[in-house]
Amino acid sequence: xxxxxxxxxxxxxxxxxxxxxxxxxxxxxxxxxxxxxxxxxxxxxxxxxxxxxxxxxxxxxxxxxxxxxxxxxxxxxxxxxxxxxxxxxxxxxxxxxxxxxxxxxxxxxxxxxxxxxxxxxxxxxxxxxxxxxxxxxxxxxxxxxxxxxxxxxxxxxxxxxxxxxxxxxxxxxxxxxxxxxxxxxxxxxxxxxxxxxxxxxxxxxxxxxxxxxxxxxxxxxxxxxxxxxxxxxxxxxxxxxxxxxxxxxxxxxxxxxxxxxxxx
Amino acid sequence: xxxxxxxxxxxxxxxxxxxxxxxxxxxxxxxxxxxxxxxxxxxxxxxxxxxxxxxxxxxxxxxxxxxxxxxxxxxxxxxxxxxxxxxxxxxxxxxxxxxxxxxxxxxxxxxxxxxxxxxxxxxxxxxxxxxxxxxxxxxxxxxxxxxxxxxxxxxxxxxxxxxxxxxxxxxxxxxxxxxxxxxxxxxxxxxxxxxxxxxxxxxxxxxxxxxxxxxxxxxxxxxxxxxxxxxxxxxxxxxxxxxxxxxxxxxxxxxxxxxxx
Numbered sequence: 001x002x003x004x005x006x007x008x009x010x011x012x013x014x015x016x017x018x019x020x021x022x023x024x025x026x027x028x029x030x031x032x033x034x035x036x037x038x039x040x041x042x043x044x045x046x047x048x049x050x051x052x053x054x055x056x057x058x059x060x061x062x063x064x065x066x067x068x069x070x071x072x073x074x075x076x077x078x079x080x081x082x083x084x085x086x087x088x089x090x091x092x093x094x095x096x097x098x099x100x101x102x103x104x105x106x107x108x109x110x111x112x113x114x115x116x117x118x119x120x121x122x123x124x125x126x127x128x129x130x131x132x133x134x135x136x137x138x139x140x141x142x143x144x145x146x147x148x149x150x151x152x153x154x155x156x157x158x159x160x161x162x163x164x165x166x167x168x169x170x171x172x173x174x175x176x177x178x179x180x181x182x183x184x185x186x187x188x189x190x191x192x193x194x195x196x197x198x199x200x201x202x203x204x205x206x207x208x209x210x211x212x213x214x215x216x217x218x219x220x221x222x223x224x225x226x227x228x229x230x231x232x233x234x235x236x237x238x239x240x241x242x243x244x245x246x247x248x249x250x251x252x253x254x255x256x257x258x259x260x261x262x263x264x
Numbered sequence: 265x266x267x268x269x270x271x272x273x274x275x276x277x278x279x280x281x282x283x284x285x286x287x288x289x290x291x292x293x294x295x296x297x298x299x300x301x302x303x304x305x306x307x308x309x310x311x312x313x314x315x316x317x318x319x320x321x322x323x324x325x326x327x328x329x330x331x332x333x334x335x336x337x338x339x340x341x342x343x344x345x346x347x348x349x350x351x352x353x354x355x356x357x358x359x360x361x362x363x364x365x366x367x368x369x370x371x372x373x374x375x376x377x378x379x380x381x382x383x384x385x386x387x388x389x390x391x392x393x394x395x396x397x398x399x400x401x402x403x404x405x406x407x408x409x410x411x412x413x414x415x416x417x418x419x420x421x422x423x424x425x426x427x428x429x430x431x432x433x434x435x436x437x438x439x440x441x442x443x444x445x446x447x448x449x450x451x452x453x454x455x456x457x458x459x460x461x462x463x464x465x466x467x468x469x470x471x472x473x474x475x476x477x478x479x480x481x482x483x484x485x486x487x488x489x490x491x492x493x494x495x496x497x498x499x500x501x502x503x504x505x506x507x508x509x510x511x512x513x514x515x516x517x518x519x520x521x522x523x524x525x
Binding site (some may be wrong): 071072073087088089091093095097098099100108109135136137138151155 | 419420422423424425426427428429433437438441442444517518519520
């Protein structure tokens, strides 16, 4: 098998890369439904160690369900789902426990010695060294997301799941968070799955961008260019992704200036 | 022309103490001039003197101690039962089925209506009084804590689960802290209900305690003693409320204050 991804309809992939030895996420013919509706429909997915994957999709396309499965929040008995035990999630709303100080949130569920030191190191790494003892409700949106990132990274996960983590922060904070996530990914090198609504964000950060539609992966786009990238670098890929997201007439970022952003 | 608000007279007019002080003064004047007879309501000065004598003779401290022990014992039992039942009902499906329905049914009983039954069961000693207080305060704690547990944000539970917390970890780190504000509200209600039941239970039959003092004073038309006991009841309620506030201040320090005091 030469590709990381098998399309149910046999659509060939344009790029073939050398296959890494063993994917750390492996889903085969994975389905999930509530009642009559099938949210995920015979989905195949591989993620290689250290790979940065972005998942795009309209509301209701099954993104959240897929993420919950990868996070181990839903039972998967009977399905062929291989996910590393070492994984961590950053949610859109930081979901810090408001009754625990920031460092205790980061240390939540940690085992072993030096829990406090490890939590503090992670917070220093995301630039929150000055808010160790703050109450979470006193943090700004960006700070809360940094704390959530620290809480995920302190576990040294093999798989880092990001569930629209930048959707609720302002544009400037989002740009800083992009740089931070890339820096953390470069130094820790977990596999990342970023769920997002933002095509430009996906193209800025990911090695591979997937479009989820109707419970299946409808399109895949590889982004090979060097990082750091700029918005508009991948205008062809952007047009194709938007097309698969049902935003056919959108002008590409390259045509209309690099600051133009599109949200699905 | 009115001098701007700094003046002595205008700050006096704004003082919240002004009208209560005037009321007490009017009461004193009324009593001294004979408009209010002593067997209707004793003068404030007489009340203060009586309070002093009762404190010195040890009569009041002893009665207060007896009543406080009743409240403490009843609350101890009631609050513990309420917490245990709420945990049972809130944290497990079978527990909810088994506990919630009967508790909700018993809750509709007016607690004081049970006193004849409790006297038949427990006699006229301390037991029925403590049992009534325990019974009445239990529901306040149960209802609020159970409601708090049911209202825990599932997104926080999901997040904690994704970080590997097991069932015990979830209860300790997420569910109980999230329900703590509700528990404290329940505790406040329980305390005021406990004082209320104490008053009634003590007056039904007692040979010691504040209620006994009041009953005796009624027989001798000693309104000064009655007023002293009323003041002590009020002080008891205030003290209990202050204690809960102190606990809340420490336990809920994480909550942002909408109004800075």
